[in-house]
Amino acid sequence: MKLNIFKIGGNIIENQEELMTFLKSFSEIDGHKILVHGGGKSATELLLKLGIVPLMIQGRRITDSETLEVVTMVYGGQVNKTIVAKLQALGINALGMSGADANSIQAHKRPVTEIDYGFAGDVDGIDASILTSLLNLGLTPVFCALTHDQNGQLLNTNADTIASALAIGLSDEFKTTLNYCFELNGVLKDIDDKTSVIQKMDSKSYETLVSEGIIAEGMLPKLHNCFQALKNGVAEVRIGNLGLFEKENSNYTTLTL
Amino acid sequence: MKLNIFKIGGNIIENQEELMTFLKSFSEIDGHKILVHGGGKSATELLLKLGIVPLMIQGRRITDSETLEVVTMVYGGQVNKTIVAKLQALGINALGMSGADANSIQAHKRPVTEIDYGFAGDVDGIDASILTSLLNLGLTPVFCALTHDQNGQLLNTNADTIASALAIGLSDEFKTTLNYCFELNGVLKDIDDKTSVIQKMDSKSYETLVSEGIIAEGMLPKLHNCFQALKNGVAEVRIGNLGLFEKENSNYTTLTL
Numbered sequence: 001m002k003l004n005i006f007k008i009g010g011n012i013i014e015n016q017e018e019l020m021t022f023l024k025s026f027s028e029i030d031g032h033k034i035l036v037h038g039g040g041k042s043a044t045e046l047l048l049k050l051g052i053v054p055l056m057i058q059g060r061r062i063t064d065s066e067t068l069e070v071v072t073m074v075y076g077g078q079v080n081k082t083i084v085a086k087l088q089a090l091g092i093n094a095l096g097m098s099g100a101d102a103n104s105i106q107a108h109k110r111p112v113t114e115i116d117y118g119f120a121g122d123v124d125g126i127d128a129s130i131l132t133s134l135l136n137l138g139l140t141p142v143f144c145a146l147t148h149d150q151n152g153q154l155l156n157t158n159a160d161t162i163a164s165a166l167a168i169g170l171s172d173e174f175k176t177t178l179n180y181c182f183e184l185n186g187v188l189k190d191i192d193d194k195t196s197v198i199q200k201m202d203s204k205s206y207e208t209l210v211s212e213g214i215i216a217e218g219m220l221p222k223l224h225n226c227f228q229a230l231k232n233g234v235a236e237v238r239i240g241n242l243g244l245f246e247k248e249n250s251n252y253t254t255l256t257l
Numbered sequence: 258m259k260l261n262i263f264k265i266g267g268n269i270i271e272n273q274e275e276l277m278t279f280l281k282s283f284s285e286i287d288g289h290k291i292l293v294h295g296g297g298k299s300a301t302e303l304l305l306k307l308g309i310v311p312l313m314i315q316g317r318r319i320t321d322s323e324t325l326e327v328v329t330m331v332y333g334g335q336v337n338k339t340i341v342a343k344l345q346a347l348g349i350n351a352l353g354m355s356g357a358d359a360n361s362i363q364a365h366k367r368p369v370t371e372i373d374y375g376f377a378g379d380v381d382g383i384d385a386s387i388l389t390s391l392l393n394l395g396l397t398p399v400f401c402a403l404t405h406d407q408n409g410q411l412l413n414t415n416a417d418t419i420a421s422a423l424a425i426g427l428s429d430e431f432k433t434t435l436n437y438c439f440e441l442n443g444v445l446k447d448i449d450d451k452t453s454v455i456q457k458m459d460s461k462s463y464e465t466l467v468s469e470g471i472i473a474e475g476m477l478p479k480l481h482n483c484f485q486a487l488k489n490g491v492a493e494v495r496i497g498n499l500g501l502f503e504k505e506n507s508n509y510t511t512l513t514l
Contacts, residue, residue: 046330050306069335073303076353077334078326081403081411085357089409093387095359096333100342102352102396130350130394137390139359146338152346154338 003135003174004033007163008181010040013079022181023083027090032135032174034166035094036143037083038159039075046070063118063156071156075144084142095139099123099147100154102130105162107147107155121147121155123162126169160222164229171233178229178237180222186240186253187223191216197240197251203227206255223255230257260392260431261290264420265438267297270336279438280340284347289392289431291423292351293400294340295416296332303327320375320413328413332401341399352396356380356404357411359387362419364404364412378404378412380419383426417479421486428490435486435494437479443497443510444480448473454497454508460484463512480512487514 006026012018026035047054047070055062063071080096087094099105099121107121134141143166145159160180167178186197201209206223209215215223226237240252263283269275283292304311304327312319320328337353344351356362356378364378391398400423402416417437424435443454458466463480466472472480483494497509 072338073330073334075334076338077330077332081329081333081355081357084355085405085411086409088357088360088405088407093360094357096353096355096357098338098341098353100338100345100351100353103345103350130396133394137387139387148342148345150345152343154342 001174002031003167003170003176004029004031004179005036005163005167005170005176006033006179006181007036007159008038009159010038011183012181013037013040014042018183019083020086023086023090027087027092032140034131034135034141034143035083035087036145036159036163036166037075037079038145039071039079042079043071043074046074057115057117060117060120060158061156062116063120065119068119068154068156072146072154076146080142080144087140087142092140093138094142095134096142096144098144098154099126099157099162102134103127103148103150104131104141105143105147105157105165106150107157108149109153109155119153119155121149121157123147123157123165126165128169128173131166131170132173160225164225164234167229167234168232171235175235176233178226178234180226180237180239181241182239184240185251187215187219189214195251198253199251201253201255203230203257226255227257230255258431259288260424260427260433261286261288261436262293262420262424262427262433263290263436263438264293264416265295266416267295268440269438270294270297271299275440276340277343280343280347284344284349289397291388291392291398291400292340292344293402293416293420293423294332294336295402296328296336299336300328300331303331314372314374317374317377317415318413319373320377322376325376325411325413329403329411333403337399337401344397344399349397350395351399352391353399353401355401355411356383356414356419359391360384360405360407361388361398362400362404362414362422363407364414365406366410366412376410376412378406378414380404380414380422383422385426385430388423388427389430417482421482421491424486424491425489428492432492433490435483435491437483437494437496438498439496441497442508444472444476446471452508455510456508458510458512460487460514483512484514487512 084094084096110120147157189196237255341351341353367377404414446453494512
């Protein structure tokens with residue numbers, strides 16, 4: 001049985017029109033599927049409105065208790081429930097979830113080293129059994145970027161990591177494809193040329209591209225995680241603009257081992 | 258099979274200690290159960306912080322689009338996910354839901370008459386089948402006070418009404434008890450005497466108490482709804498402080514037909 005896991009980022013979520021285009025494409029994909037979303041700039045906007053200074057270090061949010069409250073409201077409440085209601089209107093029986101719901105994603109608070117990330121979660125594992133049961137009921141889980149430590153503490157957790165953990169954890173039950181959706185058509189050879197999409201990449205060609213310095217620095221950790229997912233049972237990873245995924249001869253990047 | 262549905266109000270939710278006491282009692286109740294919560298004053302507090310004037314008419318919130326965003330964040334995000342995480346720590350496999358999730362509660366926007374309540378929902382029905390499946394998976398649904406119109410619109414919906422609709426809708430599948438939990442020990446004969454709990458009430462004694470003017474005005478619509486639930490298949494309604502429900506010889510009000 002096939003399972004498609006899609007992760008969408010802030011740029012899609014923040015633009016009402018792009019979000020609706022994405023959700024329509026998502027609703028038309030056959031078979032079992034899961035959606036994972038971050039919260040994008042709306043959390044930062046609410047923090048600022050409430051007079052809380054957003055703290056980021058190396059692109060990662062520092063989650064103090066006030067910030068955790070805000071991301072719980074924005075990711076778990078506003079963004080998640082809005083997407084669920086829109087998907088229901090499109091005929092998809094969506095079920096909004098955090099990792100605390102049905103104990104679906106277990107995590108621990110990131111240990112303090114040089115940086116104290118606060119209430120940030122590192123994923124330990126997922127409950128493949130309950131998620132398989134939910135999928136078999138015809139439900140489409142919609143995950144926000146929150147997990148829990150099983151001791152009552154919610155944790156702000158990277159949405160890419162959640163998508164990858166779900167794809168890996170469900171690979172025994174399903175032939176799993178992990179789809180990272182963003183505004184570009186895929187991984188680019190030349191960051192200034194949006195048509196220079198690398199259509200196929202395997203671990204060997206990836207290493208060559210890295211050694212030649214062709215892959216931009218920002219993409220490195222993302223691609224590293226993709227290949228980790230492939231090594232741990234995920235059948236395929238696709239990176240690009242979801243609207244194009246289901247069209248023939250489309251331009252996007254497919255990763256395999 | 259028995260099903261216990263509990264509704265908790267703002268006074269329990271806002272007090273961290275009372276909430277934990279309630280959740281502990283709730284976690285100790287055997288068998289299938291569902292929790293329904295409102296959001297209490299935290300939504301009003303956030304509205305005020307954001308410079309939005311909360312509008313209430315006859316004790317009911319007027320939900321304009323800004324207010325809907327805030328209640329979606331507070332009820333669906335902060336309050337719901339916090340309760341779910343706390344219940345998980347107590348060993349209960351909680352699943353946070355709005356009526357949009359799994360299309361579990363269908364509603365329509367309240368028609369505008371003399372008052373325009375905005376995005377307020379009147380419940381049409383529930384999906385007993387999916388909820389039964391979720392309960393049979395060992396999950397404990399935790400509902401916030403939000404429903405949807407199946408056309409993509411979330412709706413702010415009275416938590417008492419949601420609890421009652423769930424109890425009625427699940428009465429074919431389960432022997433259903435509806436529990437309204439609040440700070441008092443039950444329905445009082447004398448509003449100034451907190452020990453004057455009416456322990457048992459049926460539709461006949463209720464009518465007598467109403468005609469004698471003994472039941473306070475604020476309780477009338479609540480009790481009317483309770484008897485409606487009993488007439489529609491709910492086995493029993495209990496009103497009082499949940500901590501006492503499971504103790505012998507406790508003081509609370511039990512309603513039967």
